[in-house]
Amino acid sequence: MADEWWDPRGKFRPLHKFNPVRLAYIRDTACRAFGRDPKAPEPLKGLRLLDIGCGGGLVSEPIARLGAEVVGADAAERNVKTAAAHAARTGVAVDYRHTTAEALAAAGETFDIVLNLEVVEHVENPAAFLETCAGLVRPGGLTVVATLNRTTKAFALAIVGAEYVLRWLPRGTHEWSKFLKPEEVERPLTSAGLEVFDRRGVSFNPLLDEWRLSKDMAVNYMIAARRPA
Ligand SMILES: C[S@@+](CC[C@H](N)C(=O)[O-])C[C@H]1O[C@@H](n2cnc3c(N)ncnc32)[C@H](O)[C@@H]1O
Numbered sequence: 001m002a003d004e005w006w007d008p009r010g011k012f013r014p015l016h017k018f019n020p021v022r023l024a025y026i027r028d029t030a031c032r033a034f035g036r037d038p039k040a041p042e043p044l045k046g047l048r049l050l051d052i053g054c055g056g057g058l059v060s061e062p063i064a065r066l067g068a069e070v071v072g073a074d075a076a077e078r079n080v081k082t083a084a085a086h087a088a089r090t091g092v093a094v095d096y097r098h099t100t101a102e103a104l105a106a107a108g109e110t111f112d113i114v115l116n117l118e119v120v121e122h123v124e125n126p127a128a129f130l131e132t133c134a135g136l137v138r139p140g141g142l143t144v145v146a147t148l149n150r151t152t153k154a155f156a157l158a159i160v161g162a163e164y165v166l167r168w169l170p171r172g173t174h175e176w177s178k179f180l181k182p183e184e185v186e187r188p189l190t191s192a193g194l195e196v197f198d199r200r201g202v203s204f205n206p207l208l209d210e211w212r213l214s215k216d217m218a219v220n221y222m223i224a225a226r227r228p229a
């Protein structure tokens with residue numbers, strides 16, 4: 001199972017392909033917010049970070065290597081086991097937990113950074129989920145949410161292109177109707193007391209076979225928000 005999540009040409013290929021872009025974005029955004037040097041060996045040292053919906057740990061592990069104290073949480077036990085098995089092999093310390101955002105909130109846990117990557121388009125009630133996750137952000141802390149936009153372009157690229165033509169993802173991975181417009185991500189964050197401070201598109205360039213940050217939020221995008229200190 002660990003091999004499936006961590007196989008760059010396997011079922012989770014798209015996550016691997018855009019991993020460098022999102023990791024750099026998270027590192028740089030966190031360094032700016034917390035006054036850290038992104039070139040330091042462990043720039044996120046001492047910061048407590050939650051990776052909610054961590055899956056196989058494709059983000060938790062590299063972020064823990066940057067020095068953050070990482071809790072990787074996922075509602076699927078199988079994924080948590082996969083992630084923990086991989087981290088045990090590579091010797092990276094991540095606190096993987098089979099739990100939910102609601103349970104973490106009920107336990108009164110808070111974090112400097114809450115990552116919410118490619119999860120909201122899979123949950124039953126995204127607004128309630130986003131509000132709960134926002135509640136886990138400490139004063140002065142931040143969250144990064146990454147998801148897919150509910151546009152015709154996203155239907156063409158993320159569903160028809162990625163699932164049917166290129167077969168990057170198994171058919172049925174995504175339901176277009178569950179994609180979220182940026183304002184649908186921002187509304188629950190702001191009603192939970194956060195301030196949105198950055199919005200980015202993440203776009204694929206087929207000629208270079210490469211993902212990069214862009215201004216185009218029509219397909220994949222990320223939103224960063226903080227809780228005032
Ligand atoms: C597409 S994967 C994304 C994995 C990882 N965040 C990444 O981007 O590499 C979505 C993950 O969210 C988890 N998930 C879905 N709903 C959840 C919830 N309510 N709470 C926690 N995890 C959830 C799923 O089990 C799955 O592992």
Ligand SMILES: [Mg+2]
Pocket residue numbers: 118119121122174
């Ligand atoms: Mg997804």
